[in-house]
Amino acid sequence: MTGYSIATIPGDGIGQEVIPVGQRAAEAAAAKHGFTLSWTEFDWSCQRYAETGQMMPDDGVDQVRNHDAIYLGAVGWPGVPDHVSLWGLLIPLRRQLNLWANVRPVRLLKGVQSPLAGRTPEEIDFIVVRENVEGEYSEIGGRLYHGTDQEMAIQEAVFTRRGTDRIMEYAFQIASERKASGYRGHVTSATKSNGIMHSMPFWDERFEVMATRHPEIATSKYHIDILTAHFVLHPDWFDVVVGSNLFGDILSDLGPAVAGSIGIAPAANINPDRTAPSMFEPVHGSAPDIAGKGIANPVAAVWTAAMMLEHLGEVEAAKTLERAIEVSLESPVTRTRDLGGTADTAPCAQSIIAAIGQ
CATH class of the missing domain: 3.40.718.10 (Isopropylmalate Dehydrogenase)
Known part of the structure; x- marks a missing residue:
């Protein structure tokens, strides 16, 4: 059975809430399509910066270089200047891993207005x-x-x-x-x-x-x-x-x-030459205003996971995730509030996971 090693960096704010949803969804799709995912989590974040003075260790890029992909949540938190957080983590990863192509799909999904x-x-x-x-x-x-x-x-x-x-x-x-x-x-x-x-x-x-x-x-x-x-x-x-x-x-x-919402937006930082792992991150950022409230939209994280699986060659698994997202968006009961629904993070996540198995 094919297996993939993923470096996971939940990061800051809602990244810590939606990345686990994306992991669960990706694992469900992997089980359905006959491959495995192993995750290595890194605590690189503004919290780490507050404790150590560094967003990531000096050898951080080398620590993730041998993984098949990187799954990143969000970077940024009040109290740490944005240029410090980005130039201490996101931009070094992009540049030292030569992730020169950033790809961001824009699509009006069914169920979203x-x-x-x-x-x-x-x-x-x-x-x-x-x-x-x-x-x-x-x-x-x-x-x-x-x-x-x-x-x-x-x-x-x-x-x-x-x-x-x-x-x-x-x-x-x-x-x-x-x-x-x-x-x-x-x-x-x-x-x-x-x-x-x-x-x-x-x-x-x-x-x-x-x-x-x-x-x-x-x-x-x-x-x-x-x-x-x-x-x-x-x-x-x-x-x-x-x-x-x-x-x-x-x-x-x-x-x-x-x-419809930046909460559904995925992104891929691609190394087209495949000389290093590509990195996949939702666009929505750390959203400090809603972090910890359990209301963050996990769709972008799941769609980003689909982009990651497609890049790894698991095209059908990626399609499964995308279809599951659209199923979850059909009802306002499982749509989050930024999309005009009434759901918190957990019901939306549960709907996506359930749809993967259908």
């Missing part, structure tokens, strides 16, 4: 592909003249041809695969070349080059400001959207909001 009036599941179904290791999220820069009226902060963005080309190629590959499954076969580029005079014209130039390599895929490009408006006004226009680290981050939060 979009805040956009009258929209149907057929009209909101696209994928945001985000460059994940360079771009605007750079360590290059600094601050001068602290505490004076001349204080300044300089932040450099880094766009390499290698990094830009490979994320665009990855987006075109996804669009080709989706076209073979009946989708539009279309890639939209997020840019801002009318205001950012070096990196974004370069991005546009590379997008044009990559588009010529895929003549079977239709393309469009929009400046990020109007693109956010089109996400709301015309979500049916989109199939695959590719963006830089910052633009992709923004769009992949807006997308799930259009699809």
Whole structure:
């Protein structure tokens, strides 16, 4: 029987509540489809930072490197600055494991009502592909003249041809695969070349080059400001959207909001070369305002687990999890409150687990 080793990092806040649900769901799907999952849990979190001064130990990346995948809950908690928590855990994992492709599906699931009036599941179904290791999220820069009226902060963005080309190629590959499954076969580029005079014209130039390599895929490009408006006004226009680290981050939060709730949003940090484990994390964050209340939506964690299983080659098990999610969303009794239901975390989780066995 095939077995997979998963490094599990529940992290902070509701991550500690929803990741166990995702584990139970993944184990149920594994039992149904004839493989096993073994979990190694790591306590890396803001609580650990408060106790030790580190989000994870110095050799943390090496500790997870030999696992088949990483399943991460959330990072961040009041009292620990966000740049400390992210640069102490999430970003080192992404960069040192070369997880350069961030993939975030946006889909209006059956049973969920979009805040956009009258929209149907057929009209909101696209994928945001985000460059994940360079771009605007750079360590290059600094601050001068602290505490004076001349204080300044300089932040450099880094766009390499290698990094830009490979994320665009990855987006075109996804669009080709989706076209073979009946989708539009279309890639939209997020840019801002009318205001950012070096990196974004370069991005546009590379997008044009990559588009010529895929003549079977239709393309469009929009400046990020109007693109956010089109996400709301015309979500049916989109199939695959590719963006830089910052633009992709923004769009992949807006997308799930259009699809009903950020509480259902999954994400994958992919190492396409498979030289290290890929990492899978819900988009919703640690949500300190509801942490510990037992009301967090576990759907994103389960959908993220489905993405993990698909990446591991267990495609049918991943489909089982996705179908179970939709079954659980059919009734308001098993939908959580952010989706207009009445359920707490536990009834929603129980519904998903029960649906896996059906």
